[in-house]
Amino acid sequence: MENKSHNSAQRALEEKALHWHVRLHGGDATEADWLDFTSWLEAKPAHNDAYDVVALAWDDADDLPSALHIETSNENVQQGNVVAFPMDRLRKAVAAKPWAFGGGFGAAIAATLMLLVAPVYMAQNDAMDPTIYATAVGEQRIITLADGSTVTLNTDTSISVIMDKTSRRIDLQKGEAYFDVSHEKARSFTVAANSLRITDIGTRFDVRLNAESTLVSVTDGIVEVEPMAQANGGAKNKKPAVRLIEGQQAIHFSNSAEITVQPFDSTQVTTWKQGYLVFKNNDLGHVVSELNRYFSTPLSLAQTDMASLHFSGILQITDQDRALRDLTALLSLTVAKTDTGITLHQDDRVHSE
Structure with missing residues (x-):
């Protein structure tokens, strides 16, 4: 019994x-x-x-x-x-x-x-050419798709879009994009990003491609994330797709099969849509790297040990001169401009005291 x-x-x-x-x-x-x-x-x-x-x-x-x-x-x-x-x-x-x-x-x-x-x-899909959208360095753009979903492109970003009778497919080719997805009963919404496939249902999330990693940050709803090789049936030891809810971020390195899930601070991930970046005790090397995504004139540090200086504050990404004024004032740095770039120096009068 x-x-x-x-x-x-x-x-x-x-x-x-x-x-x-x-x-x-x-x-x-x-x-x-x-x-x-x-x-x-x-x-x-x-x-x-x-x-x-x-x-x-x-x-x-x-x-x-x-x-x-x-x-x-x-x-x-x-x-x-x-x-x-x-x-x-x-x-x-x-x-x-x-x-x-x-x-x-x-x-x-x-x-x-x-x-x-x-x-x-098993429905037949009509063959369609993708529609390409892109932004230049420092540019941001909001795209409204045919289904009512919106995609906000960050600086130096490119996506291709294919929508047919059964699916909505986005390929994030470079950069970063924020997706606000409209719910549809008949068509899935997927994003291919570097080595990941993200499957969404009526939610909001950010996807960023870095040189060696992909970040997926969910600000509302739920998404499923899995390595592209597994999604296409190429992985030998398959694992269930990772499910992310609001407030969770997935990090996947291109040379790894693992996906790491962690909480994230939305103020440090999505404020670029409002024209500024928020830093909380970040290394100066990281701050400079982030600012260089938005401006055509690159920043550099005069001494390598400056990269370990810590910075907390809000910097504008629509005006490089203003961002430099705020950064240098808070860290007591000086600026040297040339035809090819901008170099940040420590103010010896302050740092020697």
Whole structure:
């Protein structure tokens, strides 16, 4: 009796995980759905384990119509939503022909899901050329997309946009962009950024490309982040996509498979949209590097040890002369301008005291 009760509970948990996966990736999930899903996921470790099996199997599964004999008729599919999942028949098929499902129940789950929700994922996309948007150094630009979403481009940024009947795809080619996404039932919204793919549903987030890393910062809602190789089916040891909620930031280095999640200070990430940067006890080397993103005349430090000086304050990024006045006044620095750049020096009269 105890074993029967356990099997029943496990079956219910599996079906709930399947429900969430189809709901969230079928194109009609709302922000409330994502929040409810997060609460369910965090309620018990078993919930997370069950969902991970589904998410991992989704990408690995092979076809199984011959083993399950499931027909994609109106009895099984209605407007792209799962009506009834044949869990018992699936278990029997896996037991009888394990080789057909990659040797695991999880792979069979994913293959069945693919069959049942085929109307969502198998629609034909019209071939379209991407639309390119870009900004110069020091320029910022707000782009309103055809779906009503907005993309704010930071300095020296380039994106390509493709929108078709089933998806909205953005490729952040360089720089930094802030996304305010309009919810749509029928089309997903994804951003390719360096080595990451970000999947969004009705939320706001910032993506920044650095020389060796990619940063994703969520200011509202939820996004899923995963390495591009894994998203395209190229990774051997696949892991579930990392889910970020408001106030969380993901950092991914190009030479690593790991994604680090940490809290972030929104005042230090998104204030560029208001024309200024906020620094809190940052090294001067970092401050100079950040300012150089916004101005065509580069700043440099006269002595290497100056890079370790600490700076806290607000600097304008629309006026280089004003930014220099504020920076040099707060740190007691002097400025030497040449035809090729600006060099910051320590004021010996102050620093020798």
